[in-house]
Amino acid sequence: MSDITKQSLNSLIKNIKEKKLSSYEITKSFVERSEKSKKLNAYITEDFSNALVKAKKFDDSPNFDLKLPGIPIAVKDLFCTNGIKTTAASKILNNFIPTYESTVTQNIWDEGGILLGKLNCDEFAMGSSNETSYFGNVQNPIDENLVPGGSSGGSAAAVSGQLTPVTIGTDTGGSIRQPASFTGTVGLKPTYGSCSRYGIVAFASSLDQAGPMAQNVEDCALLQEVISTYDPKDSTSIDFKRNQYRKELSKNIKGKKIGIPKEYRVDGMPKEIEELWQKGIQHIKNCGAEIVDISLPHTSYALPTYYIVAPAEASSNLARYDGVKYGFRSEGYNLIDMYEKTRSEGFGSEVQRRIMIGTYVLSSGYYDAYYLKAQKVRRLIKSDFDEAYKLVDAILTPSTPSSAFKIGEKKDDPISMYLNDIFTVPVNLAGLPAISIPAGHDAKGYPLGLQIIGKAFAEQEILDIAYAMEEKIEFKNKINDWWM
Numbered sequence: 001m002s003d004i005t006k007q008s009l010n011s012l013i014k015n016i017k018e019k020k021l022s023s024y025e026i027t028k029s030f031v032e033r034s035e036k037s038k039k040l041n042a043y044i045t046e047d048f049s050n051a052l053v054k055a056k057k058f059d060d061s062p063n064f065d066l067k068l069p070g071i072p073i074a075v076k077d078l079f080c081t082n083g084i085k086t087t088a089a090s091k092i093l094n095n096f097i098p099t100y101e102s103t104v105t106q107n108i109w110d111e112g113g114i115l116l117g118k119l120n121c122d123e124f125a126m127g128s129s130n131e132t133s134y135f136g137n138v139q140n141p142i143d144e145n146l147v148p149g150g151s152s153g154g155s156a157a158a159v160s161g162q163l164t165p166v167t168i169g170t171d172t173g174g175s176i177r178q179p180a181s182f183t184g185t186v187g188l189k190p191t192y193g194s195c196s197r198y199g200i201v202a203f204a205s206s207l208d209q210a211g212p213m214a215q216n217v218e219d220c221a222l223l224q225e226v227i228s229t230y231d232p233k234d235s236t237s238i239d240f241k242r243n244q245y246r247k248e249l250s251k252n253i254k255g256k257k258i259g260i261p262k263e264y265r266v267d268g269m270p271k272e273i274e275e276l277w278q279k280g281i282q283h284i285k286n287c288g289a290e291i292v293d294i295s296l297p298h299t300s301y302a303l304p305t306y307y308i309v310a311p312a313e314a315s316s317n318l319a320r321y322d323g324v325k326y327g328f329r330s331e332g333y334n335l336i337d338m339y340e341k342t343r344s345e346g347f348g349s350e351v352q353r354r355i356m357i358g359t360y361v362l363s364s365g366y367y368d369a370y371y372l373k374a375q376k377v378r379r380l381i382k383s384d385f386d387e388a389y390k391l392v393d394a395i396l397t398p399s400t401p402s403s404a405f406k407i408g409e410k411k412d413d414p415i416s417m418y419l420n421d422i423f424t425v426p427v428n429l430a431g432l433p434a435i436s437i438p439a440g441h442d443a444k445g446y447p448l449g450l451q452i453i454g455k456a457f458a459e460q461e462i463l464d465i466a467y468a469m470e471e472k473i474e475f476k477n478k479i480n481d482w483w484m
């Protein structure tokens with residue numbers, strides 16, 4: 001089969017189980033395609049020869065009862081992988097080799113998945129364009145001049161460019177959904193506490209959440225089923241009854257009430273996004289669901305709140321990188337000098353900006369005015385959703401306020417970069433699940449995504465709505481392999 005890398009995860013699994021393809025053949029195809037795709041810069045660390053050895057081993061004694069039998073998968077370089085370099089795309093972790101495995105990646109290997117390599121991302125997952133990586137920016141497989149989104153830009157590029165059948169990313173303020181939207185792929189940010197954070201390099205601990213990225217909703221559901229487990233090693237992991245997301249997937253959404261929040265109609269939003277949203281509303285109606293106008297009154301405060309809470313937590317989480325315990329160290333004439341040099345040489349400018357903002361809002365005298373206030377507003381944002389969910393089952397919004405922008409276009413303008421997250425951050429602040437699905441193209445042919453936000457723990461419900469919509473939308477990703 002010449003088109004192995006074009007196949008969905010579920011079709012690869014079917015072919016493996018029916019012995020039409022071996023794990024080795026599949027792995028080799030993804031390795032070869034990844035090797036030809038260096039120009040995308042999607043990988044930070046490749047583990048191709050090990051992957052081929054593991055695939056052979058799987059074929060020698062296959063276990064077809066596993067959920068990911070012999071399937072090669074590349075993961076974002078924010079997940080600790082035992083014995084394999086994990087950098088968080090930062091110079092400061094350039095030589096860090098973990099001695100333990102993140103729970104989420106362990107779940108994938110336990111179900112038969114095989115590590116292909118570690119994917120590029122924004123440094124410490126801070127960014128919306130994958131341009132803050134110490135290892136250089138990633139190109140969007142749709143067009144070489146475009147960013148793939150961020151921070152899971154390498155993950156999104158790897159799925160849409162068919163370098164991996166599926167992948168996992170992390171989403172603190174939109175880092176799964178925004179790059180999914182920019183690359184014409186599906187990305188799910190699960191409920192906070194659904195996927196373990198153990199072994200994920202921390203950015204903002206009360207917001208970070210791992211999730212699946214895939215070519216379609218069914219693949220996304222299957223990967224969510226694998227990675228979402230209760231984990232006593234993460235004190236914020238929640239022990240709730242998880243669905244068999246793929247098995248229980250249903251297109252029947254008749255009678256469901258879907259909310260349209262008026263506050264997401266922001267000033268300056270391109271006409272194309274409004275049209276996409278209207279089309280989505282029509283698809284929902286065609287599926288037999290009901291549209292309800294709702295209000296989320298504190299939406300406009302979500303972005304400023306996020307950019308206080310996230311940097312505050314980041315400044316605290318990143319204090320551990322001091323040249324003593326982890327990674328890179330710069331020599332100094334005394335301890336303080338060593339700290340200063342290590343941190344100013346080891347962190348890139350966006351990370352330094354976040355640390356400074358975070359330290360400022362937490363400092364005495366400003367704590368009440370900024371951090372405490374932000375926490376109060378966060379509660380109000382959460383209450384908005386609680387009120388809305390008295391009326392509706394889920395909420396439909398655009399995923400991003402624009403299609404993918406040009407590399408370099410927003411790099412020196414942090415505010416305009418931060419504005420990218422306007423539709424995604426409220427979900428993280430409220431701890432809710434949300435999925436982005438490809439829903440159309442703009443005039444230039446670049447993909448656009450729609451976001452479905454669910455109630456806490458209602459991953460199955462939003463996957464079902466996405467599944468029903470996906471059929472009606474019939475989105476085709478315009479990949480033309482320009483980089484090969």
Ligand code: GLN
Pocket residue numbers: 125126127128150151170171172173174175176203310421
């Ligand atoms: N773009 C947002 C930020 O820069 C979100 C990042 C993320 O979700 N990891 O903080």
